[in-house]
Structure formats: structure tokens, C-alpha cells
Amino acid sequence: MVKLAREDIRTTEVLDWKGLHLIHFMGSSCSQKTRIALAEKGVEWESHHCDIGANENFTPWFMGINPRGLVPILVHDGDVHIESNDIIEYVDETFDGDTKLFPSDPDERAEMDRLMKYEDDLHLCVRALTFRYFMPVEKMRKPDEAVDIYEKEGADTVGGQEDGRKAIEVKFWRDMNANGGITDEQVIEATDEFTKAFAMLEERLEKHEWLMPSGFSALDIAWWITVFRITRMGFPLDRFPKLKAWHDRLLAREHFARETALPPPVVEISKAHQAACAAAGQSMTDVMAAHGR
Numbered sequence: 087m088v089k090l091a092r093e094d095i096r097t098t099e100v101l102d103w104k105g106l107h108l109i110h111f112m113g114s115s116c117s118q119k120t121r122i123a124l125a126e127k128g129v130e131w132e133s134h135h136c137d138i139g140a141n142e143n144f145t146p147w148f149m150g151i152n153p154r155g156l157v158p159i160l161v162h163d164g165d166v167h168i169e170s171n172d173i174i175e176y177v178d179e180t181f182d183g184d185t186k187l188f189p190s191d192p193d194e195r196a197e198m199d200r201l202m203k204y205e206d207d208l209h210l211c212v213r214a215l216t217f218r219y220f221m222p223v224e225k226m227r228k229p230d231e232a233v234d235i236y237e238k239e240g241a242d243t244v245g246g247q248e249d250g251r252k253a254i255e256v257k258f259w260r261d262m263n264a265n266g267g268i269t270d271e272q273v274i275e276a277t278d279e280f281t282k283a284f285a286m287l288e289e290r291l292e293k294h295e296w297l298m299p300s301g302f303s304a305l306d307i308a309w310w311i312t313v314f315r316i317t318r319m320g321f322p323l324d325r326f327p328k329l330k331a332w333h334d335r336l337l338a339r340e341h342f343a344r345e346t347a348l349p350p351p352v353v354e355i356s357k358a359h360q361a362a363c364a365a366a367g368q369s370m371t372d373v374m375a376a377h378g379r
């Protein structure tokens with residue numbers, strides 16, 4: 087679990103925050119995942135919204151809380167936790183809540199930890215497809231001046247150790263600017279990863295109703311967010327019938343639909359962008375087909 091050390095934190099006001107606080111962005115998949123888990127647990131929290139579309143996560147205030155410059159961040163009685171899957175694990179272990187999201191059996195737990203990490207490792211693929219298909223590139227890209235600020239702000243340590251994550255993020259934003267957006271190669275790399283991952287999930291769902299044999303868990307929440315987002319961006323989920331049925335079943339569950347709903351004007355802009363991509367023969371399935379997928 088990633089709990090920050092005192093020396094990682096420059097925005098010291100958070101050390102005095104009492105209770106449970108989530109710094110998050112409405113449309114961020116990692117924030118949505120965390121909010122669903124908190125709702126499933128029935129745990130109350132105080133909201134601090136951070137508009138990452140307006141680069142509020144690159145400000146000295148935000149970078150002084152999470153040196154990686156990413157949402158979500160959980161602050162519990164002055165302790166700062168980052169990384170969405172770790173936050174969910176922390177919440178599950180700290181609060182009894184309405185349900186248990188991680189299994190107690192050690193073998194199941196080891197299997198689940200591996201699959202949670204697998205989901206987290208694909209996050210830059212989620213981002214690549216989102217930044218290509220959610221909205222036009224000029225609305226999505228981070229100007230170089232914003233990336234310059236990001237690069238220089240924050241402690242650059244996590245848990246008191248030098249941290250390499252920001253450099254990976256900076257490279258993503260700089261490459262995107264240098265390439266004029268997300269390239270077809272990135273689309274194929276990401277859709278190949280998801281095709282492989284979704285086949286693995288399909289196989290699990292052939293054996294049981296939920297991703298873990300013992301029942302609904304944090305693994306369903308974490309992977310659902312990924313499947314939901316990629317499908318919204320145009321991935322052909324009907325290639326995986328069991329996964330599609332599981333996706334639809336969870337979308338019908340109150341917290342899943344509520345925490346991923348976007349304001350209608352945003353949905354309209356996104357739909358228009360995807361229609362324009364399709365009209366230009368550049369939808370996700372067009373790019374996949376052009377590369378024999």
C-alpha cells in the first residue's frame with residue numbers, strides 16, 4: 087500500500103485534515119473506481135474536486151500532496167494514501183463497512199493481488215485510448231508549459247524514496263505533443279493488450295459469476311472501470327460475450343452507473359468526436375481492422 091512519508095508532503099495543511107477525504111476528478115477512471123468502492127462499502131467521505139482537464143493537478147498545492155501529480159488521493163486523519171487500488175485495499179482493511187472487498191483466504195488473496203496489479207499496469211493503455219477517442223486532441227493535450235510546471239513541482243519522493251513515476255508521465259505528455267496526439271501504433275499496442283486481458287477475464291467468467299470464485303470483490307470494480315472505459319471509447323466488447331454480460335450487469339448496479347455518469351454536454355462533445363473519427367475511417371475498430379485485428 088502506498089502511504090506517503092512526511093518528507094514527500096509539502097502542502098502541510100493536509101496533515102491536519104480530520105476524517106476521510108478524497109481528492110478526485112469526476113471523469114477520471116481511477117477516481118471513479120475509488121468512489122464506487124467507497125460507495126459499495128457504505129463509507130462516508132469528504133469531497134475535494136480537482137479538475138485535471140484544467141491541470142489543477144500540476145499546481146504547487148496538489149503536487150505538494152501527491153508528488154506523482156495524479157488523482158485520486160485519500161487523506162485519512164492526516165495520512166496521505168495514493169494509487170487507486172491501494173486506496174481501495176486500505177479502505178477495505180480500515181473500515182468494516184457493508185461488504186468485504188478483498189478475500190481473506192491467502193491463496194485467493196495472492197491471486198487477486200496479481201490481477202489487481204495487472205489492471206493497474208494497463209493504465210497508460212487506458213489513457214492512450216481515452217486521449218485518442220474521448221475528445222479532439224486539442225481539448226485533451228497538456229501544453230508543454232503545463233508539463234514544464236509539472237516536471238519541476240513536488241518532492242519527487244514517494245514513501246521517502248526517489249520516485250520514477252513522474253518521469254514516465256512526463257514522457258507520455260511530451261510524446262503526445264511531439265506526435266500531434268496518440269498514434270495508430272499506440273492504439274494497436276493498447277487494443278492488443280486489452281484483447282489479451284479481456285480473453286483472460288472471459289475465461290474466468292466462464293467458470294464463475296464474478297472475477298474471483300468467492301464472489302463480488304474489488305477485482306470486479308477495478309477491471310469493470312477499465313472494461314467500461316475502453317468500451318465507451320469504441321472497443322468491440324461483443325467479441326467477449328461473458329465479459330459483456332458482466333459489464334452490463336454491473337452497469338445496472340446503482341453506484342457503478344452513478345459514479346461514471348458524465349454531464350450531458352460532455353457526452354455530446356465526445357459522441358460528436360467519435361462520429362467524426364468514424365466518418366474519417368479512424369474509429370478504434372477501423373484502426374484495428376487496418377492492422378488485421
Ligand SMILES: N[C@@H](CCC(=O)N[C@@H](CS)C(=O)NCC(=O)O)C(=O)O
Pocket residue numbers: 114115116117138141143155156157158168169170171206209
Ligand atoms: N496508478 C494510478 C494512476 C493514477 C492516474 O493516472 N490518474 C489519472 C486519472 S485516471 C490522472 O491523475 N491523470 C493526470 C492527468 O490527466 O493530468 C492509480 O491507480 O491511482
